Amino acid sequence: MAPPAPRSGDAVFANVERVNAELFTLTYGAIVRQLLTDLEEVGEVNKQLDQMGYNIGIRLIDEFLAKSNVSRCVDFKDTADVIAKVGFKMFLGVTATVSNWDAEGSSCSIILEDNPLVDFVELPDTCQGLYYCNILSGVVRGALEMVSMKTEVSWVRDMLHGDDAYELRVKLLKQVPEEYPYKDDE
Amino acid sequence: MQFFSGAAAAETSPAPTAPPGTAQGLGGSGGAGNMLYVFNRGGVCLLYREWNRPLRTLDANQDQKLMFGLLFSLRSFTAKMDPTSVEKVNLGAPLLPGEGCSFHCFRTNTYKLNFMETPSGIKIILVTNPKTGDLRESLRYIYNIFVEYVVKNPLYVPGTTIKCELFNTNLDKYVKTLI
Numbered sequence: 147m148a149p150p151a152p153r154s155g156d157a158v159f160a161n162v163e164r165v166n167a168e169l170f171t172l173t174y175g176a177i178v179r180q181l182l183t184d185l186e187e188v189g190e191v192n193k194q195l196d197q198m199g200y201n202i203g204i205r206l207i208d209e210f211l212a213k214s215n216v217s218r219c220v221d222f223k224d225t226a227d228v229i230a231k232v233g234f235k236m237f238l239g240v241t242a243t244v245s246n247w248d249a250e251g252s253s254c255s256i257i258l259e260d261n262p263l264v265d266f267v268e269l270p271d272t273c274q275g276l277y278y279c280n281i282l283s284g285v286v287r288g289a290l291e292m293v294s295m296k297t298e299v300s301w302v303r304d305m306l307h308g309d310d311a312y313e314l315r316v317k318l319l320k321q322v323p324e325e326y327p328y329k330d331d332e
Numbered sequence: 333m334q335f336f337s338g339a340a341a342a343e344t345s346p347a348p349t350a351p352p353g354t355a356q357g358l359g360g361s362g363g364a365g366n367m368l369y370v371f372n373r374g375g376v377c378l379l380y381r382e383w384n385r386p387l388r389t390l391d392a393n394q395d396q397k398l399m400f401g402l403l404f405s406l407r408s409f410t411a412k413m414d415p416t417s418v419e420k421v422n423l424g425a426p427l428l429p430g431e432g433c434s435f436h437c438f439r440t441n442t443y444k445l446n447f448m449e450t451p452s453g454i455k456i457i458l459v460t461n462p463k464t465g466d467l468r469e470s471l472r473y474i475y476n477i478f479v480e481y482v483v484k485n486p487l488y489v490p491g492t493t494i495k496c497e498l499f500n501t502n503l504d505k506y507v508k509t510l511i
Contacts, residue, residue: 205483205490208450208452208475208478209479211451212450212475212479215472217430217451218451219429219430220428220430220431293452294428321428322428323426323427324373324428324429326404327373327374328375328397
C-alpha cells in the first residue's frame with residue numbers, strides 16, 4: 147500500500163473546522179490594538195506579533211502535516227509552493243502565489259492578493275511603521291524551522307502601506323541536518 | 333467579506349475518523365499493541381505508553397534512548413543501502429530530515445515495530461504483535477490524535493513530556509481496536 151497522496155488545499159479546507167471570518171478578523175484586530183496600547187512602540191509591536199506568530203507556527207506545522215498528508219519537506223522550492231497553495235488555503239482560506247525566485251533558488255516571494263486579516267483596517271498616521279500582518283511572517287518562519295529550514299521572513303509589499311498586494315519575502319538561510327542528539331555514551 | 337460556515341463544523345468531534353481495517357466497537361477485546369513511543373527531533377521521549385510488556389530489563393530512560401538510537405541508525409542504514417539512489421551517501425553522514433528513503437516497519441518472530449516520522453521530526457513507534465498488517469494508516473491516525481489533543485492543547489509546552497489525559501484516553505481506546 148502506497149502512502150496516501152498529499153491533499154490539495156481545497157480538499158483540506160473543505161474538511162477543517164472554520165470560524166466566521168468577521169469574528170476572526172476582529173479578534174486579530176483587537177489583539178493588535180491591545181499590543182499597541184501595551185507596548186506603545188510600533189517596532190515592539192512588530193516584534194511581538196512576529197514572536198506570537200512563531201509560537202503558533204511551531205505548533206501549526208503538525209496540524210498542517212497531519213491534515214495535508216504531506217510527508218516530505220526537503221526541497222525548498224516545493225515547500226514554498228505547498229505553503230502558498232495548501233498552507234494558506236487551509237488556515238486562511240486564501241491562495242497565495244510564489245514568484246520572484248532568486249538565481250540560487252534560496253529566496254522567493256509569497257504573494258497574497260487577498261488577506262482576510264485586514265478587512266476594516268486603515269493605518270492611522272501614528273502607526274505607519276506597523277506591519278499589521280507581521281504574525282504571518284512569524285508563522286511561516288516558525289513552521290519552516292520545525293522542518294529544519296532556517297529562514298528569514300520579511301514584508302516587501304503591504305497593501306496597508308499603499309502597495310498593490312501583500313508580498314512576503316522568504317529567504318532560506320540553511321537547512322539543518324539531523325544529528326544524533328545524545329552526547330553522553332553510557 | 334467571506335463567511336466560513338460554522339454550523340457544519342459544530343457536530344464533528346475533534347478526533348478524526350479512524351481508518352478502515354480497525355475493529356470498531358469491540359471495546360477492549362482486541363489489543364494487538366504492546367507499547368508506543370513518541371519522540372521529537374531532539375530525542376526527547378514525549379510519550380511512552382505500554383499495554384502489554386511482561387519483560388522489562390532496562391530502566392525507562394535507557395530503554396527510550398536505545399529505541400531512539402536504533403531508529404536513528406536504522407534510518408542511516410536504509411538510506412545507505414538504497415539501490416535506486418544515484419547519490420552516494422557515506423554511512424552515518426548527516427541526512428536532512430526526510431532525505432533519502434526510510435522504513436516503516438520491521439518484523440521479528442515475536443513482535444512488529446511500526447515506525448512513522450513526520451517532516452517536523454515527530455517519531456511515532458508502535459510495537460505490536462507480529463500478525464498485524466500494514467499499520468501506516470493507523471500511525472497517521474495516532475498522529476492526528478496527537479495533533480488534536482496535544483499540539484492544540486494550550487497548556488502543553490512543545491518539546492516536553494505529554495501529560496494530557498484526553499490524549500491518553502483516546503490513544504488507549506484506539507489501540508485497543510487494533511487487530
